[in-house]
Amino acid sequence: MSNLYVPEGYESALNLHDTQVAIKTVKDFFQNLLSERMNLQRVSAPLFVTPESGLNDNLNGVERPVSFGIKEQNERQAEIVHSLAKWKRYALKKYGFNVGEGLYTDMSAIRRDEETDNIHSIYVDQWDWEKIIDKSDRNIDTLKSTVRCIYSVLRKTEKYMAIRYDYIEEILPQDIFFITTQELEDMYPDSTPKERERLIAKEKGAVCLMQIGDILASGEKHDGRAPDYDDWALNADIIVYYPVLDISLELSSMGIRVDEDALISQLKKAGCEDRAALPFQKAILEKKLPYTIGGGIGQSRICMFFLRKAHIGEVQSSLWPDDVAKECESKGVLLL
Numbered sequence: 001m002s003n004l005y006v007p008e009g010y011e012s013a014l015n016l017h018d019t020q021v022a023i024k025t026v027k028d029f030f031q032n033l034l035s036e037r038m039n040l041q042r043v044s045a046p047l048f049v050t051p052e053s054g055l056n057d058n059l060n061g062v063e064r065p066v067s068f069g070i071k072e073q074n075e076r077q078a079e080i081v082h083s084l085a086k087w088k089r090y091a092l093k094k095y096g097f098n099v100g101e102g103l104y105t106d107m108s109a110i111r112r113d114e115e116t117d118n119i120h121s122i123y124v125d126q127w128d129w130e131k132i133i134d135k136s137d138r139n140i141d142t143l144k145s146t147v148r149c150i151y152s153v154l155r156k157t158e159k160y161m162a163i164r165y166d167y168i169e170e171i172l173p174q175d176i177f178f179i180t181t182q183e184l185e186d187m188y189p190d191s192t193p194k195e196r197e198r199l200i201a202k203e204k205g206a207v208c209l210m211q212i213g214d215i216l217a218s219g220e221k222h223d224g225r226a227p228d229y230d231d232w233a234l235n236a237d238i239i240v241y242y243p244v245l246d247i248s249l250e251l252s253s254m255g256i257r258v259d260e261d262a263l264i265s266q267l268k269k270a271g272c273e274d275r276a277a278l279p280f281q282k283a284i285l286e287k288k289l290p291y292t293i294g295g296g297i298g299q300s301r302i303c304m305f306f307l308r309k310a311h312i313g314e315v316q317s318s319l320w321p322d323d324v325a326k327e328c329e330s331k332g333v334l335l336l
Helices: 016-038 087-094 140-164 181-187 193-204 260-270 273-277 279-285 299-307 322-330
Strands: 040-042 067-070 076-080 102-110 123-132 177-180 206-210 230-242 247-257 292-298
Touching: 016 040, 016 102, 016 123, 016 140, 016 299, 087 102, 087 123, 087 279, 087 292, 102 292, 123 299, 140 206, 140 230, 140 247, 140 292, 140 299, 177 181, 177 193, 181 193, 181 206, 193 206, 193 230, 193 247, 230 260, 247 299, 260 273, 260 279, 273 279, 292 299
Parallel strands: 040 102, 177 206
Antiparallel strands: 067 076, 102 123, 123 292, 206 230, 230 247, 247 292
16 A cells, blocks of 8 residues: 555545635635735746756756657757756846845646655645845845745735634644754654654644755754755755644745855765756856745645645645555545
């Protein structure tokens, strides 16, 4: 049996039709408020890029992108994006954005190597956003203030949905708790990284976990992070406790992007210094791209959270193993 957990007695509060209405309600409210509070302008973004551009997100470095040949261009290869972490920084310069201004876009991706479960799908949909900052603002205060702004939008969205739907109760705490991966490891040295996230999320309700990607005192990483977009000293995940599944649920991954020094250091640590010759990375080293902060916010994740669904397939259309689809049907989990 594939990874699937259905809580005892779970029943969706909404049928398929009303779920679709509620999904649009969540997305419309959240993105409108996010763009207003963060000063973000919506833009169009690519579904695919060329491998040689260096613009695709390498994630943990082992996931295979979906690629295809373009007939009209002599089978030139293109890759479905994993995310738009790098493209956004390039776009901010190309589109003429200024310091304090940013963009956001609807990002769709296919992650063919994803191990699916209640909260993971091979289809990824998120709001990718990016904002220009001054180099002097590349610090922990900027990161924390941005996290607090996004968290306030999450809380406002939950309040709005609780008013619209009687079955939804507000569970997010007023404030988000900040902690580094090393501090978390020190608190729970005998637990795995995911176990630590669940423990701290259940205790605090909402957590900003910072400094992801570098090696901890134990000699292990908390989690993988590509070396050429987030600065590992200035990044964060927004994680909440999700009582429907009794888990920690990551809603957003974000960070202040690498400058020339952080890029050189992290490429060396990751053993991929050859990437420095790629166009995007070279532009950073030559200081031709703006300094930015940015991230991704999972669209299906926040819909799942705010609508109190047990499976991400209840708020997005994807493909699931046959045994998962059958078990969901038998237990009243309404997959789209």
